[in-house]
Amino acid sequence: MNKPSIAIIGPGRAGSALARALRTSGYVIAAVNGRNPDNARQLAKEVNARPTATAAGALELAELTILAVPDDVIAPLASEIAQSMCASDGKSAVHLSGAQDRAPLASLRAAGVRTGVFHPLQTFRKEPEAVNNIPGSAIGIDADSPLHDLLTRAATDIGGEPFDLSGVDRVRYHAAAVLVANYTVTLLAEAEALAQSAGIGKKRAHDGLLRLLTGTVNNLRATTPKEALTGPAARGDDSTIQRHLDALASDPTLQQVYALLAQRSRRLKEAI
Numbered sequence: 001m002n003k004p005s006i007a008i009i010g011p012g013r014a015g016s017a018l019a020r021a022l023r024t025s026g027y028v029i030a031a032v033n034g035r036n037p038d039n040a041r042q043l044a045k046e047v048n049a050r051p052t053a054t055a056a057g058a059l060e061l062a063e064l065t066i067l068a069v070p071d072d073v074i075a076p077l078a079s080e081i082a083q084s085m086c087a088s089d090g091k092s093a094v095h096l097s098g099a100q101d102r103a104p105l106a107s108l109r110a111a112g113v114r115t116g117v118f119h120p121l122q123t124f125r126k127e128p129e130a131v132n133n134i135p136g137s138a139i140g141i142d143a144d145s146p147l148h149d150l151l152t153r154a155a156t157d158i159g160g161e162p163f164d165l166s167g168v169d170r171v172r173y174h175a176a177a178v179l180v181a182n183y184t185v186t187l188l189a190e191a192e193a194l195a196q197s198a199g200i201g202k203k204r205a206h207d208g209l210l211r212l213l214t215g216t217v218n219n220l221r222a223t224t225p226k227e228a229l230t231g232p233a234a235r236g237d238d239s240t241i242q243r244h245l246d247a248l249a250s251d252p253t254l255q256q257v258y259a260l261l262a263q264r265s266r267r268l269k270e271a272i
Contacts, residue, residue: 003157004092004150007031007062009055009077011043013124014096015068020131021158023047031058046128056084059113064150065093066118067105075104088112092147096120099174101165102142116143117165118151123181135159140173142166188213190254226268233265 006027008019011034023029029047033055034040044051052058059065059081067074074095081093092114093105098121105115119140124130139160141151155162165173188209195205219228232240241262248255 003027003154004063005030005061007033007052007058007065008043008049008068009033009058009065010068011036011039012068013126013130014120015066016043016126016128017124017130017134018066018068018096018120018158019043019047019049020128021134022154024131025154025157027154027157031061033058054084056081056086059085059091059093060087063090063092064154065091067093067095069095071097071099071104074100075107078105079107082107082111082113085111092116092150094118094143094147094151097170097174098140098177099170101170114144114147116147116151117141118155119165120160121177136161138163140165140168142168184213190257194254226271229265229269231265233262234269236266 003026006019006022006029008015008029008031011019011032015034019029019032029044029049031052032040032044032047032049033052034043037051037053041051043049050061052061055077067077069077074097078093085091088108088111091112093108094116095105096119097104097117098119100117102109102115102117105113109115117140120134120137121140122133122137124133135158137160139155139162141148141155141162142165143151152162191209192202192205195209196202200208216228222228232238232244245255245259248258
């Protein structure tokens, strides 16, 4: 199976990381398009691609087009491309959304383009080093053959671990990803602010809590969440939990979040 030429529409965090990973793995990045022409030109230069003025123009130059755009942009962008493109023979297009199936690409499918989903279960920073997050990451795929086979190979080529997303409840699946990737960051920010309010310096709070989080992740690598859980909820130390809740009385929302997490943690520890 030959490696298809690639077009990236949306040179943001995920699109840029995939462009870099695919090029390193021997794929030709033929075109880059984005709402910000400067960002598109910058990524195009880096991966030796051609920046295009339109999304349809990017699709015309490649065999596989990756729509790395926000969820609410996918359907209208797909419709725009379908109305503007000249030919669909041999063309494929995928989006990167974990929360949606192939439906937003229906207009492209109706125009003769093979469509699919390619969702890296990973988070990316803006910097080029974000590409290092890809190896070992799960990559969800939803497509019909032969596109499914092509996407599976691409996921493997960049060091990912492909799995089938067909039949999966996308909203619940994506909510799971958000709980881990996004709200962990929010919890860390809240914890840093709380530590600072207790009298800990900003840098010490950040470095210390980040190291604590790293230790937690390391523990999770070796065991289950239930076995890795520590702290007062895991010990059944209700008096300490109550002292924490009393200390958070000035911030009722955070107090409620803490109480709910303590309740869920007890339930996790007591689960058979």
